[in-house]
Amino acid sequence: MISLDTVGVELGETTVLDGVSLSVDDGQFLALVGPNGAGKTTLLRTCNGLLSPSRGTVTVDGRNVSELSAREVGRLVATVPQETSLAFDFEVSEVVAMGRTPHRSRFSTASEADRAAVESALDRTDTAQFADRSVSALSGGERQRVVFARALAQETPVLLLDEPTASLDINHQVRTLSLARDLAAEGKTVVAAIHDLDLAARFCDSVALLSDGEILASGRPEEVLDAERLETAFGVRSAVGTNPITGTPTVTPLSDAPPGDRHVHVLGGGQRAARTIGRLVDAGIEVTAGVLPEGDAAASTARSVASDLVTAPPFGPVPEDRIRAASSLAERADATVIAAPLDDANATVATASARLLALEGVETPNGRAEVVTETELGAAAGATPPTHSPTKRS
Amino acid sequence: MVFRRALAWSAGLALLFVAVVLVSATLGYADITPLSVAYVVLNAVAVPTVDTSGMAWVHPFEFAVPATTTTIVREIRLPRIVLGGVVGFALALAGTVMQGFFRNPMADPSIIGVSTGAAVGAVAYIVFGAALTSAIGGIVPQIVAGWGLPAFAFVGSVVTAFGVYLIASEGGRTPVATLLLAGVAIQTFLGAVISYMLLHAGDGLEGAVHWLMGHLQYSSWWRVRVALPVVAVFFVLLLAYARDLNVLLLGEDDARTLGIEVERTKRVLLAASSIVTAAAVAVSGVIGFVGLIVPHAMRLVVGPDHRILLPTSALAGAVFLVATDTVARMGPAEMPVGIITAALGAPFFLYLLTKREVHAL
Secondary structure, eight states, rough: EEEEEEEEEEEETEEEEEEEEEEEEEOOEEEEEETTSSHHHHHHHHTTTOOOOOOEEEEEETTEESSSSHHHHHHHHEESSSSSOOOOOOBHHHHHHHHGGGSSOOTOOHHHHHHHHHHHHHHHTTTTTGGTTGGGGGGGHHHHHHHHHHHHHHHOOOEEEEEETTOOOHHHHHHHHHHHHHHHHHHOOEEEEOOOOHHHHOOOOOEEETTTTEEEEEHHHHOOOHHHHHHHHHSSSSEEOTTTTTTSSSEEEEOOOOOOSSSEEOOOSSSSHHHHHHHHTTTTOEEEEEEEEEOOHHHHHHHHSEEEEEESSSSSSSOOHHHHHHHHHHHHHHHHEEEEEEOOHHHHHHOOOSSEEETTOOOSSOOOOOETTTTTTHHTTTTTHHHHHHHHOO | OHHHHHHHHHHHHHHHHHHHHHHHOOOOOSSSOOHHHHHHHHOOOOOEEETTTTTEOOOOOOOOOOOHHHIIIIIHHHHHHHHHHHHHHHHHHHHHHHHHHHHHOOOOOOGGSSHHHHHHHHHHHHHHHHHHHHHOTHHHHHHHHHHHHHHHHHHHHHHHHHHHHHHHHHHHBHHHHHHHHHHHHHHHHHHHHHHHHHTTOGGHHHHHHHHHHOOOTTTTTHHHHHHHHHHHHHHHHHHHHHHHHHTTTTOOHHHTTTTOHEEEEEEEHHHHHHHHHHHHHHHHHOOSSSHHHHHHHHHHHOOOOOHHHHHHHHHHHHHHHHHHHHHHHHSSSOOOHHHHHHHHEEEEEEHHHHTHHHOOO
């Protein structure tokens, strides 16, 4: 169990952490997310005693970290740093055995417990296969796992991971985070700074969003990861959806198109419509959608990125008021895009639109729509003359 | 496992050292056979025994050896050989520690100004010593005459190392890079001081230059008695820190999270290796390259684990310096051994450099 109480850290003149309070229980896996320079690494370095907070306290299992010796901290907290210099020619097993340092006295030889800890650490991190190789002969990702093994060999109640997946392939990203989750399930307190929000949401019990040295939000991933908050923290618009396979939140950052004053309404459901909504939002266009059946792929995309959405219960007649609501959206839009064949209700909505576009290959109700390809869509939807042209101004 | 490897390597190198000592003792103007050398050494063995009249030293061996041979071996050759062993041991030991400490293959014992500081002390003594001793007068000069030079050199080096450390420390932390740069700056400054003193050295110039080159010409048993205990004590201390030194190679932050009190450990390592170097330099002058290449070569052979590297490197240093000093005194004119070590060391270092071994450290 690790807890931070209004922790403030200054590095030189800059305040890197400001009034951070956070508590992670035994058996919990917390992800620290946030933009570069938000203070994630600093927070971890405060937890393992590398930095002393100028205000507030960090306690691990009830003991104030700043008041403990390096050796005592080494028995409580193990760290997998972002980078480790392993330039020297040590064998992998020797490096992992160095994890036993806080448990060994100066002159003792390795005990049975030491050997068992090293062996288990090698085993669990999938590094036993190159235990006899020199660390300088390993790839970056393999070394990172060796350092993870070293931290495991420390056998501490708290484990801190700084970007543990940064240089790993997808297989080992998942393995490493699964291992971290298993370790938490076994009762360890695990805190990891992770850049990949999807991985954080998928593997961690809770997420703390850090921005400018302060905690913006912390809690369950689906509570913390919302588009508005992410924009505050990262300064980028994003779409938060649900990963269809893992069922956990998935965050898609959108390109930094200038927010235009164009508004496009999207009709039709399914994957193609979902993609269309994404493309339009990505191009800086305000999107509305509907009427869509609840649970449709396009509906879930629209829910996270569209400014307005009209839905109706699936497999039934679309209520009148829904059609009217959607029609008024289509009427206000600069254009309406037909992304999939329309049912009667949506055909009615289409008639409310001033300008109709249809994706290539989509049948349109009365053939009056302009046909565009998916790639042309962004340009076509914004194709009407800009409202503030220099000639108009003069 | 590690312990056994360390013991095996050390035992092998210790045997090699004995062999080199015996061979070296036979070489010189007077022809002396290895057997005579062995006899002289064995004759010198004394065992403390208690009998009715109290404690006495008993010599168990009494081989017949000519008195001149005994004198040459015991009073001329062996002191020099043993001192060479001690100095080589000390320099290679300190070099190994410094290379690990700085995580830098170019580090050697003199990197934080220990040698230059000793040189300032020694040159100051040589140049101004005569004036100093006559000023003090009385019986003091005789004591100073023997002890003065090493004492000045020792004080000079320890003061310099401590000064560099203080300059590089801020708020209880001593960043390695700052230490390195402060060392370079102080060395440059002290180099100027030495040059200035040499300019005004007058009759002392030759003696001063000779000292600066590093040699074992004025070896004696008392120098061994002064240097050996210092080196031995700090060797044991450094050996106790071998595992910390290994962990420090991972970087200071990692070492701290693994339970090493980094700043305290750095202070111990720095102080111990500086004192070891100072003890060596004080009795022999600045002998270069031993502390640089011997640790390198041994790291290639036994690997980076300081539990093995420290004792083997130190022993190899002893072997290397005794061997090179034998070459130095065999020539038609006695040469400072510093010239030989540098002449052999530099090409060997370049060889390592081109083999790219240095980058892997």
